[in-house]
Amino acid sequence: MFDKKWIKPMALAMSLPSSALMTAWFLWTLVEKQVISKNTAIFIFLAIVGNILISMVVYALKSSGKNK
Numbered sequence: 169m170f171d172k173k174w175i176k177p178m179a180l181a182m183s184l185p186s187s188a189l190m191t192a193w194f195l196w197t198l199v200e201k202q203v204i205s206k207n208t209a210i211f212i213f214l215a216i217v218g219n220i221l222i223s224m225v226v227y228a229l230k231s232s233g234k235n236k
Contacts, residue, residue: 173231180224184217191216 195209204212 174228176227177224177231180220180227184220184224187220188213188217 191213195204195213198204199206199209
């Protein structure tokens with residue numbers, strides 16, 4: 169049904185919005201409770217989202233390289 173080489177990038181792409189929302193909510197809660205600063209929360213959020221995006225690109229490049 170699906171091309172197996174695109175399963176991992178598609179799974180990461182589909183999980184990105186929910187991961188971003190849950191991470192933002194959790195970090196916002198920590199900021200409100202003054203556990204971490206706002207700047208730290210922004211850095212952690214960008215690191216997590218960036219990691220997911222980079223992982224998608226890496227999996228996609230590895231998958232397209234296997235086809236050749």
